[in-house]
Amino acid sequence: MPRLAIAKSFLTGYANLEKTVRKSVDEAISRFEHHTFAGLHLEKLQGAEDPNVRTIRIDGGRRGIVLKPETGDVYCLIAVMEHDAAIKYAKSRKFSVHQKLGVLEVRDATALAQVRPALDALAQAQPERLFAEYDDGELINLGLDAEVLPIVRLLTSEDHLVALESMLPQPQYLALVALASGMSAQEAWEEICQLLPDSSPPEDVDTSDLVKAMERSPGDVVFVSGPDELAQMLAHPFALWRVFLHPAQRRLARRPSYNGPVQVTGGAGTGKTVTALHRASHLAEQGEPVLVTTFTTTLAETLARQLDLLVDDPEVRGRIEVINIDKLAYRIVKKANGHSPKIAGSAEIQVLWNIAITETDAPFSAAFLHREWEQVILAQDLLGREAYLGCVRRGRGKQLSPEQRKKAWAAISRFLELLAGTHARTHMQIAAEAARILSAEALPRYRHIIVDESQDLYPAQWRILRAAVAVGPNDLFIVGDPHQRIYDHRVSLKSLGISVTGRSHKLKLSYRTTAEILNWAVRLLGVEPVAGLDDAQDSLAGYRSSLHGRRPAVRGFSDRSSELDALVEQIRAWLDAGVEPHAIGVATRFVSGVGKIEQALAGAGISTASLAASESAQESVRVGTMHRMKGLEFRCVAVIGADAEALPAAFALTEKDEDPTAHAHDLQRERCLFFVAGTRARDALYVSYTGQPSPFLPDHST
Numbered sequence: 001m002p003r004l005a006i007a008k009s010f011l012t013g014y015a016n017l018e019k020t021v022r023k024s025v026d027e028a029i030s031r032f033e034h035h036t037f038a039g040l041h042l043e044k045l046q047g048a049e050d051p052n053v054r055t056i057r058i059d060g061g062r063r064g065i066v067l068k069p070e071t072g073d074v075y076c077l078i079a080v081m082e083h084d085a086a087i088k089y090a091k092s093r094k095f096s097v098h099q100k101l102g103v104l105e106v107r108d109a110t111a112l113a114q115v116r117p118a119l120d121a122l123a124q125a126q127p128e129r130l131f132a133e134y135d136d137g138e139l140i141n142l143g144l145d146a147e148v149l150p151i152v153r154l155l156t157s158e159d160h161l162v163a164l165e166s167m168l169p170q171p172q173y174l175a176l177v178a179l180a181s182g183m184s185a186q187e188a189w190e191e192i193c194q195l196l197p198d199s200s201p202p203e204d205v206d207t208s209d210l211v212k213a214m215e216r217s218p219g220d221v222v223f224v225s226g227p228d229e230l231a232q233m234l235a236h237p238f239a240l241w242r243v244f245l246h247p248a249q250r251r252l253a254r255r256p257s258y259n260g261p262v263q264v265t266g267g268a269g270t271g272k273t274v275t276a277l278h279r280a281s282h283l284a285e286q287g288e289p290v291l292v293t294t295f296t297t298t299l300a301e302t303l304a305r306q307l308d309l310l311v312d313d314p315e316v317r318g319r320i321e322v323i324n325i326d327k328l329a330y331r332i333v334k335k336a337n338g339h340s341p342k343i344a345g346s347a348e349i350q351v352l353w354n355i356a357i358t359e360t361d362a363p364f365s366a367a368f369l370h371r372e373w374e375q376v377i378l379a380q381d382l383l384g385r386e387a388y389l390g391c392v393r394r395g396r397g398k399q400l401s402p403e404q405r406k407k408a409w410a411a412i413s414r415f416l417e418l419l420a421g422t423h424a425r426t427h428m429q430i431a432a433e434a435a436r437i438l439s440a441e442a443l444p445r446y447r448h449i450i451v452d453e454s455q456d457l458y459p460a461q462w463r464i465l466r467a468a469v470a471v472g473p474n475d476l477f478i479v480g481d482p483h484q485r486i487y488d489h490r491v492s493l494k495s496l497g498i499s500v501t502g503r504s505h506k507l508k509l510s511y512r513t514t515a516e517i518l519n520w521a522v523r524l525l526g527v528e529p530v531a532g533l534d535d536a537q538d539s540l541a542g543y544r545s546s547l548h549g550r551r552p553a554v555r556g557f558s559d560r561s562s563e564l565d566a567l568v569e570q571i572r573a574w575l576d577a578g579v580e581p582h583a584i585g586v587a588t589r590f591v592s593g594v595g596k597i598e599q600a601l602a603g604a605g606i607s608t609a610s611l612a613a614s615e616s617a618q619e620s621v622r623v624g625t626m627h628r629m630k631g632l633e634f635r636c637v638a639v640i641g642a643d644a645e646a647l648p649a650a651f652a653l654t655e656k657d658e659d660p661t662a663h664a665h666d667l668q669r670e671r672c673l674f675f676v677a678g679t680r681a682r683d684a685l686y687v688s689y690t691g692q693p694s695p696f697l698p699d700h701s702t
């Protein structure tokens with residue numbers, strides 16, 4: 001019985017076609033199916049590198065490219081292209097089986113042959129070779145084949161290797177990149193084993209069995225189970241993530257069971273959210289209710305929409321509840337108290353702190369005391385003076401003498417009295433109360449909780465989650481990136497009863513951002529290591545992208561109005577190039593700057609909407625603060641006002657004299673904020689400043 005398979009490259013190309021053309025493709029596929037793949041329309045090509053590659057007529061101007069292995073009765077749709085490009089592509093590509101991993105690979109055999117004389121000439125002029133320290137045996141053990149090996153032997157620099165990226169079979173290229181980056185052969189091997197669905201290589205690889213290789217490559221090829229699945233795929237061609245998970249993502253998401261909490265970290269755009277969504281779907285398919293939570297309402301809404309897209313079965317979807325963490329806390333407290341908690345505003349809180357400080361004659365700033373309260377007292381749920389005086393002030397840099405602690409306590413407890421008098425509470429207090437309510441319940445409310453954007457959750461919020469889910473297999477699936485931490489706290493999951501030891505995983509391949517943007521943005525983070533959630537340091541080692549585009553543009557201006565004029569010009573250029581308005585995001589550090597950007601764009605007739613606007617505002621460019629960029633994604637991003645005064649923002653920094661550790665944390669957070677904004681861009685990033693540039697900007701650092 002013939003089987004139809006779809007390659008990721010096909011769906012990518014299909015997504016970029018106009019609707020009418022897609023219809024022709026649909027018809028061609030259906031004709032193809034109705035003829036039970038009899039090969040009626042399949043054409044062989046003269047002079048093709050690979051005899052298994054055929055083409056099929058789509059319409060007058062386009063052809064589809066099909067891989068039809070000699071054995072196995074499988075037809076795999078590889079791409080759809082304009083006629084001439086399709087013929088060129090089909091003739092030049094060669095599909096093969098990776099000798100060690102057994103996965104499917106494709107190379108541009110024609111381009112490799114063409115580039116060889118140039119590499120030969122370069123090699124003649126330069127005696128040193130990039131991979132001289134590895135003998136052939138070592139390279140062959142990594143799966144380099146007889147066609148690739150001699151070419152690799154000619155390489156003299158890493159730049160030349162990178163230039164071959166689009167020609168070489170991906171798994172072989174990855175092994176070479178790993179070696180070139182300084183990994184040992186063993187480490188490179190472990191790296192490429194990530195490409196396997198179960199990360200253990202097959203004992204025997206039959207290099208002639210292309211169908212088996214396809215089955216081992218679910219990140220690149222899927223077998224279509226029937227017309228419904230095909231229709232779903234073609235209906236959502238942009239949502240490649242629904243169907244093609246990277247093997248590393250798939251292993252994490254579809255693993256039958258974990259013994260306890262799991263943590264998945266990874267740089268921006270590495271598909272952590274995608275993995276979390278697939279995990280939720282997987283658990284719900286087992287018949288269990290699942291809670292998915294994240295930081296803000298906007299992010300929760302996005303997750304809910306993505307789940308609607310991912311989970312076809314309404315019964316399975318019905319088992320997954322999505323709610324942001326503040327709302328969850330609020331709901332728990334409201335139900336327990338029988339009325340809605342009132343939330344205190346930040347201006348009101350500031351006034352109360354000032355009163356408390358004056359009344360108690362406390363030698364601390366309001367900011368210091370507020371942090372002390374949130375990060376020590378609420379974080380550990382310390383319920384009285386003695387508990388505070390005797391506690392370990394984890395994560396706080398400034399030492400306090402016993403006398404100072406007493407003074408701090410006096411001011412904080414006065415503040416709490418004043419706050420209680422207003423009958424309002426902060427989100428953190430509500431979280432702490434919700435955690436207390438849940439801890440007192442005999443039975444936890446949930447079996448499985450999935451947490452996205454976990455780097456920004458506060459300890460009190462973690463305590464809610466710990467108390468809400470029964471300790472046991474698959475209790476917590478936590479995804480986040482400590483390099484994107486933009487709020488003020490440090491968490492030790494272990495101290496909160498959440499141990500991820502032995503169940504901590506990292507994703508490394510960015511699906512969103514081009515290598516050019518990513519390499520630039522990583523430098524915004526500086527050189528200080530970043531603290532993870534599990535008491536260890538986190539690193540972005542191995543974080544990479546195989547997407548390519550232009551380097552970010554950075555422009556400086558002498559006054560703000562010229563900077564805004566240039567922004568308008570840039571947005572116009574993107575719109576003229578066909579970028580949809582809602583796929584453009586503009587961010588700046590201060591709320592006051594947002595209004596100025598909106599005005600400038602409105603003055604040029606460009607409609608704007610907030611970053612949190614619903615998808616329906618298609619005709620508006622999105623504008624907002626850098627904080628609101630968290631978790632979002634745009635084709636083009638402009639970061640405006642990247643000035644020395646704005647990044648870092650003075651008000652966000654604790655005085656170094658007051659608390660050097662807090663000062664260092666604050667600086668790092670400002671860097672992370674810039675990193676988050678920059679890494680929202682898929683294709684293009686534009687950054688501008690007025691006056692002195694931010695010291696975080698690469699090449700402007702002090």
Ligand SMILES: Nc1ncnc2c1ncn2[C@@H]1O[C@H](COP(=O)(O)OP(=O)(O)OP(=O)(O)O)[C@@H](O)[C@H]1O
Pocket residue numbers: 240241244245246249266267268269270271272273274275481484510511512630631632633679
């Ligand atoms: N396997 C995949 N195939 C295709 N696209 C993918 C895949 N995984 C993720 N993506 C896409 O990459 C982009 C980033 O994914 P996602 O939002 O899950 O990353 P993230 O790690 O959560 O990012 P961030 O930390 O920046 O919020 C999205 O557009 C997503 O659809």
